[in-house]
Amino acid sequence: MGIPEKIKAIQDEIHKTQINKATEFHVGLLKAKIAKLKREQDENIHGRTVHTGGENAGFDVRKAGDATVVLIGLPSVGKSTLLNRLTNAKSRVASYQFTTLTAVPGMLDYRGAKIQVLDLPGIIEGAASGKGFGRRVISVSRGADLVLLILDVFQPNHVGILKKELAEAGIKLDERPPDVVIEKTSTGGLSVNAQVPLKMSEKAVKEIARVYGIHNGRIIIREPNLTDDQFIDVLSENRVYLPSLIVLNKIDLVNQGFINEIQSQIGNKFLPISADANVNIDALREAIYNRLDFIRIYMRPKGGQTDYKEPMIMQRDSKVQDVCNKIHRNMARNIKYALVWGKSAKFDAQKVGLDHVLADEDVLTIVKNPGAL
Ligand SMILES: Nc1nc2c(ncn2[C@@H]2O[C@H](COP(=O)(O)OP(=O)(O)OP(=O)(O)O)[C@@H](O)[C@H]2O)c(=O)[nH]1
Ligand SMILES: [Mg+2]
Incomplete structure (x- = not known):
């Protein structure tokens, strides 16, 4: 087979x-097996071609x-019209x-940020399994x-x-990665260390881990009410977590009542626009x-003035x-240390290393090694 x-x-x-409660465990295991097989299938198709630029x-x-930012939508919803409206590009x-x-x-170009927008071919149902350009x-x-989901x-x-x-291809929208850490070891069996209430049984956690070839180690769970799907996401190791915005295009063709109706239908919040008639495009940029x-980081050359512009x-x-x-x-490579002022600093001109995490509107001075360019 x-x-x-x-x-x-x-x-x-x-x-x-x-x-039901009795079969939940069994189903979780089956889902894990499917996810694992899909990963193998993907590796077979993509394999090295990802790097060599093969057809997939x-x-x-x-x-x-x-x-x-990518524009994702079915064909003819107005992705290219939108790209041309948002940027200086001329997509057909x-x-x-x-x-x-x-x-x-x-x-x-918006508020000092340069945001690349990518217009893409339309995707259709089955795209993740290889239909069209999917x-x-x-x-x-x-x-x-960021993913913009463009709707007609x-x-x-x-x-x-x-x-x-997107989900089938491992792209999770508007979710955080589940807080689960797996420390593999070579012997000693599996143990589960749940630091929050756990919905799945420990047995289910272990069995699903075994599907992924993990037989020894510690599974540390800090994600409240972790589901089997989330745990499978962790084990799959190939998920990406991206924010998204839903954009409803071509609203020039309908009235406000129609848009309100849609709002109650699709539940998710969306931004109504018309790429063609230039409606709400500024709101979309924002x-x-x-x-x-x-976040914005203001650079201050050593001994000089901060560039706030x-x-x-x-x-x-x-x-x-x-x-x-x-x-x-x-x-x-050539950095000696950096100095930071602002929200991420404990005090003004705090001396920090390359690993220091910055905050919005910090002022930063980078001090190079003597002799470095
Ligand atoms: N009325 C109206 N028509 C629009 C709007 N935006 C795009 N269109 C029209 O919709 C059609 C498809 O637009 P495209 O921008 O080519 O759509 P696309 O999503 O890039 O299509 P594919 O590249 O085939 O996936 C064109 O005839 C556009 O003029 C809009 O806001 N209102
Ligand atoms: Mg197009």
Whole structure:
């Protein structure tokens, strides 16, 4: 039996199983087996091709700017129109499906941040398992900092398809990674150290870990009410956790009553816009900027004046090292220490190392080794 058949057989078994307290454990185990098989399948398909640029790898785009935002949606929802509206790019727009065939980048300058926006081909149901350009679109999305889910005002329910396809490819939207640490050892069996109330039984935790070949070690759980799905995410090791925004496009074609109706239908909050008629685009820029959760770092040259005009735009929880890397690829190597003023500092001009985590509006002086360029 090949991997797809094995997956199918286990899925059938889950469908047949009535889920209740008694079978919960069994189903958790089956889900783990499926997740493991899917990972193997992915490795078979992607394998080394990811790095060599084979047909299943992502599109050839270089990340640029302070952050990268991807536009994900079904064909013809207006992704390219939106890219052209947000940035200086000129991506092809047409009324037929699959107009865009590759990744088209544009740059959005907003409040001092340079935000790369990537227009992508439309995805369809089954994208994660290889339909259309799906896999490549998803492969690019894994490296993004924010996902915009673009919906057509007449097909708001497609949000479910988009989320499902991303989830199947290991992209978790608007979730934190579960707080679980696995310390593997070579002998001694498995132990579970739950520091919060646990919903799953310890036995289930251990059995699921064994599916992933973990037979010895300590599983430390600090995630309250950890579910089997979350635990499988931890074990899979290939999940990415990204923020998202839902954008409802083409609202120029409907009235406010229609939009209110959709709001009650899809539950999730969304931003109504018209890319074509330029409605709410400023609000979208603001929402993108806020969702990216940037921090600003003001640089002060040693013995000089702080540059408050052009802060370094960094992602939250960036370290001194990240600032160095952004200034120059080899810079971190030549750093003696840094001085920090602001929220992350215990006192003014605190001397810190490369691992120091910065906060919004900190002032930073980087002191290089003598002789370094
Ligand atoms: N009425 C209206 N039409 C729009 C809007 N945005 C895009 N369109 C139209 O929708 C059609 C598809 O637009 P595209 O921007 O090419 O859509 P896409 O999502 O990039 O499509 P693919 O590249 O095929 O996935 C075009 O005819 C656009 O003019 C909008 O806000 N309102
Ligand atoms: Mg397009």
